Amino acid sequence: MTALNSYRAGPDERGHFGIFGGRYVAETLMPLILEVERAYTAAKADPSFQKELDYYLEHYVGRPSPLWFAQRLTDELGGAKIYLKRDELNHTGSHKINNTMGQILLARRMGKKRIIAETGAGQHGVATATVCALFGMPCVVYMGATDIERQAPNVFRMKMLGAEVRPVTSGTGTLKDAMNDALRDWVANVTDTYYIIGTVAGPHPYPAMVRDFQSVIGVEARAQILKAEGRLPDKLVACIGGGSNAMGLFHPFLDDRDVAMDAVEAAGLGLDTGKHAASLQGGKPGVLHGNRTFLLMDGDGQITEAHSISAGLDYPGIGPEHAWLHDIKRVNYVAATDEDAVEGFKLLSRTEGILPALEPAHALAHVARIAPKMAKDKIIVMNLCGRGDKDIFALAERLGVKL
Amino acid sequence: MSRLAGTFARLKQEGRAGLVTYVMANDPDAATAQKIVDGLPDAGADVIELGLPFSDPMADGPAIQAAALRALANGGSTKATFELLRNFRKKNTATPVVLMGYYNPIYIYGAERFCKDAAAAGADGLIVVDLPPEEDEELRPYAKAAGLDLVRLATPTTDDKRLPTVLEGASGFLYYVAVLGVTGTKSAAATDVQAAVARIKRHTQLPVAVGFGIKTPEGAAAIAKHADAAVVGSALVQIVADTKTDPVTPMHKLVRELAAAVRGAKQGAAA
Numbered sequence: 001m002t003a004l005n006s007y008r009a010g011p012d013e014r015g016h017f018g019i020f021g022g023r024y025v026a027e028t029l030m031p032l033i034l035e036v037e038r039a040y041t042a043a044k045a046d047p048s049f050q051k052e053l054d055y056y057l058e059h060y061v062g063r064p065s066p067l068w069f070a071q072r073l074t075d076e077l078g079g080a081k082i083y084l085k086r087d088e089l090n091h092t093g094s095h096k097i098n099n100t101m102g103q104i105l106l107a108r109r110m111g112k113k114r115i116i117a118e119t120g121a122g123q124h125g126v127a128t129a130t131v132c133a134l135f136g137m138p139c140v141v142y143m144g145a146t147d148i149e150r151q152a153p154n155v156f157r158m159k160m161l162g163a164e165v166r167p168v169t170s171g172t173g174t175l176k177d178a179m180n181d182a183l184r185d186w187v188a189n190v191t192d193t194y195y196i197i198g199t200v201a202g203p204h205p206y207p208a209m210v211r212d213f214q215s216v217i218g219v220e221a222r223a224q225i226l227k228a229e230g231r232l233p234d235k236l237v238a239c240i241g242g243g244s245n246a247m248g249l250f251h252p253f254l255d256d257r258d259v260a261m262d263a264v265e266a267a268g269l270g271l272d273t274g275k276h277a278a279s280l281q282g283g284k285p286g287v288l289h290g291n292r293t294f295l296l297m298d299g300d301g302q303i304t305e306a307h308s309i310s311a312g313l314d315y316p317g318i319g320p321e322h323a324w325l326h327d328i329k330r331v332n333y334v335a336a337t338d339e340d341a342v343e344g345f346k347l348l349s350r351t352e353g354i355l356p357a358l359e360p361a362h363a364l365a366h367v368a369r370i371a372p373k374m375a376k377d378k379i380i381v382m383n384l385c386g387r388g389d390k391d392i393f394a395l396a397e398r399l400g401v402k403l
Numbered sequence: 404m405s406r407l408a409g410t411f412a413r414l415k416q417e418g419r420a421g422l423v424t425y426v427m428a429n430d431p432d433a434a435t436a437q438k439i440v441d442g443l444p445d446a447g448a449d450v451i452e453l454g455l456p457f458s459d460p461m462a463d464g465p466a467i468q469a470a471a472l473r474a475l476a477n478g479g480s481t482k483a484t485f486e487l488l489r490n491f492r493k494k495n496t497a498t499p500v501v502l503m504g505y506y507n508p509i510y511i512y513g514a515e516r517f518c519k520d521a522a523a524a525g526a527d528g529l530i531v532v533d534l535p536p537e538e539d540e541e542l543r544p545y546a547k548a549a550g551l552d553l554v555r556l557a558t559p560t561t562d563d564k565r566l567p568t569v570l571e572g573a574s575g576f577l578y579y580v581a582v583l584g585v586t587g588t589k590s591a592a593a594t595d596v597q598a599a600v601a602r603i604k605r606h607t608q609l610p611v612a613v614g615f616g617i618k619t620p621e622g623a624a625a626i627a628k629h630a631d632a633a634v635v636g637s638a639l640v641q642i643v644a645d646t647k648t649d650p651v652t653p654m655h656k657l658v659r660e661l662a663a664a665v666r667g668a669k670q671g672a673a674a
Contacts, residue, residue: 014537024506024533026462028558028583031565170468171459180461187462188584190560287506287533288459300480301511302458 007254007330010321015204015291018327020320023203025290028187033290036194037205039110044212049105053213056101060134061091063098063216067224067381072351080234080374082367084354084384085221085249094357094386095217095245096127100196102213104131107194114193115139118182120147120175120241121312121359122154123386124198129163139163142181144174147311153390172305175315179289199242200319203290207319214248221381222252229379235370236261238383239363240333241277241313243322245385250331260332263322264366266308267335277306279318280326280333288316293323309338309398310358312386340365342398345388357386358395406499406527407552407575410449411610411631420627421449422665423612424658425503425636427470428453428487429479431643431650436474438651440491444498446655447662450612450632452530454640455484455504462532464587466637469644481512485524492525501528501554501575506542514542518549528552528575536568543572554578557603559595566606576610576631577603581617587637590616593625600629620664627668635661 010017023033043049057063066089070082087095100117107115115132117139119125125141132139141158145167148155158165171177179202186195200207200214225233236253238246240263253259268276276282279294286295288303296304296316306316325331336344344364348356356364360383367382374380388395396403404412414421424443429436443451456474460467471479488500502521509517509531521529529551534542536555546553552575560583561569570577579599581591591613600611613626614634626633639657643650 022538023535024538025535026532026558027535027556027569028462028560028580030535030537031560031562170465171472176459180459183461184464184585188588190583287510289461290533292510295507297507297511299511300482301508302456302475302480303507304458 008251010324011204011208015208017321017324019285020292020323021204021207022292023290024287024292025203026187028190029183032190033203035110040106040205040209043106043109049109053102053105057098057216061097061101062089064220065089067221067228069228070352073348076351077368077371079371079376080378080380081376082371083225083233083379083381085217085381087217087245087383087385088357088387092127092130093389094123094127095214095248096124096198097130098216098248099198099210099213099244100124100127100131103196104135104137107196108135110194112192112194113137114189115196116142116182116185116193117196117198118142118175118178119198120144120178120314121310122147122151122158122390123312125163125165126154126157126161128196129158129161132163133161140185141165142168142178142185144172144178145169146173147175150394151311151390152393174305175311176303183289199244200247200321201242201289201291201293201317207291207321210244211247211251211321214244215251217245217248217383218250218252221249225379225381232256232259233379233381234260234374235378235380237264237363237367237380238385239264239313239359240318240322241266241315241359242317243319245383247319247321249383254330261330262332262334262366262370264362265333265335266310266313266362267337268307270337271335275307276335277308277313277315278335279316280322281335283316285323291320293317293320294326309341310362312357312359313362334366336362336365342395344368345395354384355388356384357388358391360385405550405552406497407450410499411576414449414631418670420630420665420668420670421632422447422623422662423450423452423614423632423634424448424639425452425454425634427456427467427474427640428484429456429474429477430470430640431473432477433483433487435651437487437490439654440487441494442651442655443658444495446658448498448658451498451500452503452634452636453484453488453500455481455502455508457505457508460505462585464585464637466587466641466644470640473643481508481517485520488524488526499527500525501530502526503530504532506531506534509542515545518542518545518551522549522551526551528554530554530556530578532556536571556580559583559599563602566603570607570609573609576612577607578634579603579611579613579630580615581613582615584615586615588616590618590622593629596626597629620660623661624664624668627665628670633665
């Protein structure tokens with residue numbers, strides 16, 4: 001297949017995926033963004049960089065993560081065979097560390113001395129604080145005040161790891177505001193600071209770079225399913241907030257035309273209630289945080305608040321490559337509500353002995369919907385991108401259980 | 404000659420720097436903001452920057468963030484900003500007004516329609532903080548067609564290699580962001596500003612306005628010695644936050660003090 005008709009060739013040299021992506025940042029950051037791009041391009045071409053990353057991924061993160069055939073879940077749903085890519089078994093409990101490990105190695109290469117990050121559910125914050133502890137670098141994590149309250153275990157973990165967690169009260173006090181404050185910090189500290197963005201969004205080269213670091217998920221899954229089944233899966237399923245775990249699983253399969261892909265947005269209380277985080281299904285194209293993508297906003301272009309039971313999906317935007325894949329219809333974007341996600345959580349816990357995070361619980365809810373309608377010889381691979389330990393307090397409260 | 408070019412030519416003739424005042428449209432509400440803007444020229448503002456409220460002003464510090472949220476809470480919008488400007492132009496046709504904001508509301512309004520409506524309302528230029536030269540071709544042709552200057556920003560990180568990129572297609576004036584940081588936080592040393600302006604002047608004939616971190620008449624005077632204009636924003640906007648009843652009078656008072664300081668600063672003198 002030539003690069004021209006490949007789905008995997010993007011972005012162009014200016015960071016565009018179709019009309020999406022780009023570099024919409026203040027002038028102060030522009031030279032820095034260009035520097036990150038140059039440094040990443042050089043690192044990518046340097047075998048010693050990949051070798052170093054592979055070493056840490058294998059011996060510290062614990063890769064490859066298993067591809068688990070979920071027999072009991074498959075039996076219960078009575079349709080397609082369901083495989084789970086177990087990225088929740090990574091050190092720190094989610095896929096986020098695939099990216100933070102890659103970026104901190106890049107930051108070290110660039111001679112940066114201080115790391116900043118934004119976080120919603122706290123998984124990216126924990127993964128960033130972890131690699132900062134590993135390499136002895138100071139770390140500041142911006143986190144919305146609202147999220148700090150509902151993700152207390154992760155806040156405690158970050159502090160134990162030596163990070164400073166700065167509560168963000170500006171705007172709505174959630175992930176988008178944390179990203180605003182991280183950008184403000186970066187503008188003020190351009191010379192020594194590196195900003196580890198946690199998802200496939202932000203100005204170019206971040207969407208492509210984070211995708212590349214997360215693609216280890218799909219590369220492994222592809223080899224694993226070929227070994228287990230001797231063929232590629234019929235469908236991939238992943239949850240999507242900013243979209244890094246979905247992009248990581250999907251990207252290595254994009255040119256396999258027979259592999260269908262469903263990405264599950266958070267429908268919150270329901271797509272028709274206005275209280276959701278489904279940027280593709282409930283938003284429209286706009287410009288925020290350095291890129292053009294689908295955003296939740298009002299008629300005047302003011303960004304509106306996202307809602308989801310899962311803090312990790314609670315972002316009013318989505319990565320620009322997803323916006324493009326949605327536009328060209330290569331990936332099918334669907335939704336699951338808060339309630340669906342809770343049912344997905346219960347289902348997996350009961351059938352497979354795995355507590356999923358509330359984020360992939362959205363993907364599970366979708367799998368539970370489609371698997372029964374698929375023939376028994378069909379294969380689904382779902383990315384189980386995080387474990388549920390961080391969510392037990394929020395879930396207990398929702399289920400009316402006192403801990 | 405455009406209002407901006409005319410104003411900077413006049414300032415040069417008078418041998419002094421100009422005062423550029425930034426206020427947020429609709430802050431704290433439409434009527435008060437109208438009184439604030441209407442009185443700025445008499446108080447001594449040479450150029451008015453009118454902030455377009457945006458929910459996520461990631462290049463602004465706490466003062467302007469709060470101003471944007473106040474404005475939005477009280478009906479602020481792109482349309483309301485044009486309305487304010489139209490009313491202002493009924494009384495004033497001399498003072499240049501530059502609209503300053505972020506790209507999303509402009510993109511959603513429609514870049515071409517925005518430029519036409521802005522020009523019709525009486526705007527002279529645009530500053531779009533998150534639209535660097537690499538991306539602004541989607542706005543520039545429409546701004547040009549409508550007769551609006553697209554003002555570019557340069558910062559301490561804009562080195563000699565990058566300056567030509569920033570200056571290519573820039574018009575009106577160049578806005579030099581004097582500090583590494585968001586609006587209204589750090590202040591720049593006058594000597595650093597002097598060197599930066601001299602460096603920029605080697606690349607362009609455009610007037611250079613300097614902003615970010617200028618809070619007092621003394622600070623404005625120090626900058627005015629070296630730049631073609633000094634921009635004050637957060638310190639003015641903060642008055643709205645700090646005043647319970649009438650922000651108009653204290654705001655115009657500060658503008659008068661700033662204007663006097665800027666006018667009294669001898670250009671080209673050492674800091």
